[in-house]
Amino acid sequence: MGCGKEHGNLFNFLTLRIQQELQMFPEDKRYDMARVMYGLTNRVRFLTGEDLTKVSADNFGSYIAIPGGTVHIPVGFVGVLSPLIKELPECCVKFGKPVGLIRWGAVQSRKKGPRAIVQCCDGEEYCADYVVITVSLGVLKEHADKMFCPALPGNKMEAIGALGYGNVDKIFLDYDKPFWVWSEGGIKFAWSPDELAQRTDWTKGLVSVEEVEGSKHVLCAFISGPESVIMEQMSDEQVAEGITKLLRQFTGDASLPYPSTILRSKWASDPYFCGSYSYMNINSNVGHQCDLSCPVPGSCDPVPPILLFAGEATCAGHHSTVHGARLSGIREAERIIQLTKKFGGPPPQL
Ligand SMILES: Cc1cc2nc3c(=O)[nH]c(=O)nc-3n(C[C@H](O)[C@H](O)[C@H](O)COP(=O)(O)OP(=O)(O)OC[C@H]3O[C@@H](n4cnc5c(N)ncnc54)[C@H](O)[C@@H]3O)c2cc1C
Structure with a gap:
């Protein structure tokens, strides 16, 4: 990208490229491949927290990916900050x-x-x-x-x-009886282009459901864009219902259980974020x-x-x-x- 060219919004840019890529596959494989590729656009959406029609295709590339991969900090950012905070005079940081x-x-x-x-x-x-x-x-x-x-x-x-x-949220789902094989990997939703075009339902903003490191009974669902803002307004029961329905649909297993508890972020509704x-x-x-x-x-x-x-x-x-x-x-x-x-x-x- 670049060279002063105007590529418009990221959704149109990716759609064009996906259509070109699909031509490389035999006709009977194209529907499944389209689901995989469009499903992945939802992951790109998570990087911005916004509908890709609002994201600049040209400037998306201005983001610099640094080497080293993702680092998981076990105790959270307190672990990174505490050596610095120790150096500060007492009570000089005011909280709340x-x-x-x-x-x-x-x-x-x-x-x-x-x-x-x-x-x-x-x-x-x-x-x-x-x-x-x-x-x-x-x-x-x-x-x-x-x-x-x-x-x-x-x-x-x-x-x-x-x-x-933009806005992204995490939804933690705690199960009494885990239904997945531990360490098997998460589920990435392979939405079809038609499904994504009709974003009438907040669950269309769900990107994936992943295992939580160190836990055998908690999963984490990732959601982004305007659908995550809608999700924040819903009750825990409605969110648990929506995700369970989706998991049943994508796995084809109608007996998947409901989570016993859910815990989620609400960054859009938090007045300090x-x-x-x-x-x-x-x-x-x-x-x-x-x-x-x-x-x-x-x-x-x-x-x-x-x-x-x-x-x-x-x-x-x-x-x-x-x-x-x-x-x-x-x-x-x-x-x-x-x-x-x-x-x-x-x-x-x-
Ligand atoms: C779900 C999620 C996953 C993420 N994953 C990653 C990741 O894997 N890697 C990564 O690098 N980044 C990630 N990020 C992004 C990262 O968390 C943010 O970019 C980073 O925290 C921004 O830091 P900041 O200091 O700019 O702002 P913030 O963290 O937003 O801090 C702003 C502070 O200002 C305070 N504040 C607001 N209003 C007032 C007021 N009126 N008076 C006083 N204080 C006020 C707030 O309380 C807050 O403490 C993620 C973010 C989310 C939401």
Whole structure:
């Protein structure tokens, strides 16, 4: 992809390629092969969390796959963070303290006050030389217009609007009597193109059901796109019913049991996430990711930066990943170190 060519949306791009590939198979194999290939498009969908008709085919390739494969962290990210947290002074990280408003720059200068004041939803305020904003792009889309005073510059708001933010969820299914052979591998749903064209049912967003490492009685179903948002609104019973019906349909075994318990994420409905991760939609490009990552005020402004932006969506090439989020945090920490060196300490007050 690339070379300045416009390939439109990823669904049309993949459909064209699939049709070309299908011609290579004997006619009697094409229906089954189509199911396999279209089923795999649902897996591609999981990488963006959005319907592929909204994803840019040209910019999909801007994502850089890093070598090393997938690493499973047994105790979760606490294991990665705890050595760093140990180095921090006690109580300097505040948990359960949502920020409602960030007053910065021009507004502060009238009072000859600090460069920024971070106001929490419980009313408590913190003065700051720099504020690193790491809320998700989903939260920025919902709240950026009321979260900053003065408002963010036009190009920042445009980037927030243009970049896509998708949704994926995991549904854990706990069975009293496991029905599968342990370690046999998961089920990937081979949807036909006709089935996928009629996305009337939320279960069409289900990508696969996999065994959970270390457990012999829990499966995990992966779901993405608008169907995952619908799933979040349903009751546990409805979700268990839908997945069981689907498993019975795809395995041909009408006696498969219902799970005894289910546990699922609800990233889209969580007000502190508003979705799962960013993607490049048909209206966005790498320039928007760069605009999102730029500090405010910008480099042409005489006032040194006050608002710094980090988080996966600000990391061009590595968006939607943990390593992208980490790299962006290091980038902004480095920026503060360089500014501190430049000013020989805190930045000049306004
Ligand atoms: C199901 C699923 C599977 C994934 N699998 C992988 C994977 O295998 N590999 C991979 O690399 N990535 C994966 N990701 C993506 C990865 O989790 C994200 O890219 C990463 O967590 C983004 O980190 P972040 O710091 O940018 O944002 P977030 O993790 O969204 O952190 C933002 C923080 O801001 C806080 N916040 C929000 N609003 C406020 C407010 N008003 N005041 C104060 N704080 C606020 C939130 O509570 C949150 O702690 C997956 C994501 C999902 C949902």
